[in-house]
Amino acid sequence: MGIAEETRQKLLPRFREATADRVERLAAAILASERGGGDSRAEIARELHTLKGEARMMGFAGMAAIAHAAEDLLAAAGAAPAREAIDALLGACDALGALVDRPPDGGPEA
Numbered sequence: 001m002g003i004a005e006e007t008r009q010k011l012l013p014r015f016r017e018a019t020a021d022r023v024e025r026l027a028a029a030i031l032a033s034e035r036g037g038g039d040s041r042a043e044i045a046r047e048l049h050t051l052k053g054e055a056r057m058m059g060f061a062g063m064a065a066i067a068h069a070a071e072d073l074l075a076a077a078g079a080a081p082a083r084e085a086i087d088a089l090l091g092a093c094d095a096l097g098a099l100v101d102r103p104p105d106g107g108p109e110a
Contacts (some may be wrong), residue, residue, distance in 0.1 A: 008058055015058050019100050022051050027093040034086050041081075044089070045074055051096065059104040066095050 003011070026047040032040040052067035070092040077085040 003057060011058065015054065016100050019051065019054065019063070020097065022047055023093050023097045023100070026051070026096075027090060030086060030089045030093065033081060041074070041079065045071065048074065060099065062105070063096055063099050066092050066099075 026044060029040045029043040029047060033044060048067050048071045052064050052071065055061075055063035055067060070089055073085055073088055073092075074081070081089070
């Protein structure tokens with residue numbers, strides 16, 4: 001599933017900006033979850049799900065795959081993710097942030 005190339009090119013700058021903001025909110029929610037902060041787990045799930053869908057729509061398969069894997073990890077971790085899960089989720093944020101300005105295929109670094 002994708003969108004027409006002309007439309008994708010027009011939306012690409014906004015997608016990159018919104019994705020960078022989303023990754024920042026995601027990292028903050030993960031850190032809040034680590035500290036036992038309120039409804040941060042729901043926020044993490046919401047941000048990951050939205051990021052996955054937007055990345056798929058824009059043709060960023062690598063970003064979508066990372067977000068999907070992070071969703072699966074969050075679901076498997078349960079209500080209180082262990083330190084290893086928190087570290088992996090933060091690693092996913094790092095990977096997503098690194099791909100924001102790359103070509104849709106992620107470039108050689110992917």
